[in-house]
Amino acid sequence: MQKNWFTTGKFGLFIHFGLYSLLGGEYKGQKIRGLAEWILNNADIPLEEYRSLAGEFNPQEFQAENICRLAKSWGMRYICLTSKHHEGFALFDSKVSSYNSVQASPCKRDFVREMQEACEKYGLTFCVYYSQAQDWDDPDAYRAYHDNSQKNFARYFYGKCLPQVEELLTNYGKIGMIWFxxxxxxxQQHCRELSELVHKLQPECLISGRIGHGLGDYISTQDNRIPAAPIEKMWEVAGTMNDSWGFRKGDENWQTAATTIHKLLKIAARGGNYLLNIGPDGQGRIPAACLTELNKVGEYLEKAGESVYSAYTLPLYVYEINEYCFTARDHQLYITFFNPEKLQGRTFDIPNICNHVVQAKWLNLPESYNEERMFRETSTLEGDPCYIVTLPKNLPNIPALTLKLTLAEADYRQNPL
Structure with a gap:
């Protein structure tokens, strides 16, 4: 497996799934503030009581093949599953701790194995999330917002963390990336030992930036945070479709397809990847509203995906714009307009791009929409080069519309102000 899967793939699926999925952000009839997957910590649930959830964990609707088929249709190139989140419950068959979905739950299922095999079948790069420092079930692991000064972290680190990471990287084939x-x-010593173990067992496995002490193979931004400027190093934004990572009952603040595409294109243009999360419920079902928006994203990428995959890092455009953004590949410049139904028939002046255009074509519209008047090159009264783009009328209801410009030059060029 070559590491360039990350730089060319651009778009991945994060899956937060665990015992917290059964609670859906509620405890004893009360909605608990904070992220749903943090409910054990935020509600201070007694460990014995929380552990009993394992006896109810039987998510018959969680089907790895279906998830991978959907991810493929959504235009995603890799999948990252929470093999063990902060709660300490593992979704794989671990010999280190019996607190896992195979040994402690009636389903007796190894979800890491199921996802690894399904990813291989659908040509997706399989990755795993592993909470290396926090394990709220282990008395010696760290726990956020609590006093950790009396803990014997080394006992947990050498007794559970390192051995479980070794299991993941030994028993489940090629792992593209491990998301600490x-x-x-x-x-720094513990982080370095963890990094060295990963690279010893699987030299091509990437390590997320959240391993600590700058030892990651790429930069992990803060949750849902898109850098304001291009970054030449490898980086990734992990983001949510609504307000939580794990399933939360009543959280209907779903990100629209247009917003998802806009974020994906901005991230790609600035040199990064977008790892977008879904949180199945306790039965393994993906919320219907989430499916609806991601299906629209997939329909867009099926026709206009070349504007995303393998896009190279662009300098920021000289002007602030909201209605559209740019991505580029060799000899290609893509201009994507968002919520085009609201913009149909409008003409946009796009100055200061110096490339000469050989051909202009709408990627995700029928051929009949490609007219001579939709694009032309000219110059402003001040002498700056300028593209004139006119959006068609009677547009279908689509979240984004991409114009592909084939350039005479290999690289993107713009005039400074």
Missing amino acids: DTPIDMS
Whole structure:
């Protein structure tokens, strides 16, 4: 497996799934503030009581093949599953701790194995999330917003964390990336040992930036945060479709397809990847509203995906704009307009781009929409080069519309102000 799967793939699926999915952000009839997957910590649920959820964990609707088929149709190139989140419950068959979905739950299922095999079948790169510092079930692991000074972290680190990471990287084939999270007070030595173990077992496996002490193979931004400027190093934004990572009952603040595409294109143009999360419920069902918006994203990428995959890092455009953004590949410039139904028939002056255009074509519209008057090159009264783009009328209801410009030059060029 070559590491360039990350730089060319651009779009991945994050899956937050665990015992917290059964609670859906509620405890004893009360909605608990904060992220749904943090409910054990935020509601201070007694461990014995929380552990009993494992006996109810039987998500018959969680089907790895269906998830991978959907991810493929949504235009995603890799999948990252929470093999063990902060709650400490593992979704794989671990010999280190019996607190896992195979040994402690009636379903007796190894979800990491199921996802790994389904990803292989659908040509997706399989990745795993592993909470290396926090494990709220282990008395010696760290726990956010609690006093960790009396803990014997080394006992947990060598007794559970390192052995479980070794299991993941030994028993489940090629792992594209391991997504560590919240290092908290981990020492540089411990982070380095963890990094060395990963690269020893699977030299091509990427390590997320949240391993700590700058030891990641790429930059992990803060949740849902898109850098304001291009970054030449490898980086990734992990984001949510609504307000939580794990399933939360009543959280209907779903990100629209247009917003998802806009974020994806901005991230790609600035050199990064977008790892977008879904949180199945306790039965393994993906919320219907989430499916609806992601299906629209997939329909767009099926026709206009070339504007995303393998896009190279662009300098920021010289002017602030809201209605459209740019991505580029060799000899290609893509201009994508968002919510085009509101913009139909409008003409946009796009100055200061110096490339000469050989051909202009709408990627995700029928050929009949490609007319001579939709695009032309000219110059402003001040002498700056300028593109004139006119959007068609009677547009279908689509979240984004992409114009592909084939350039005479290999690289993107713009005039400075």
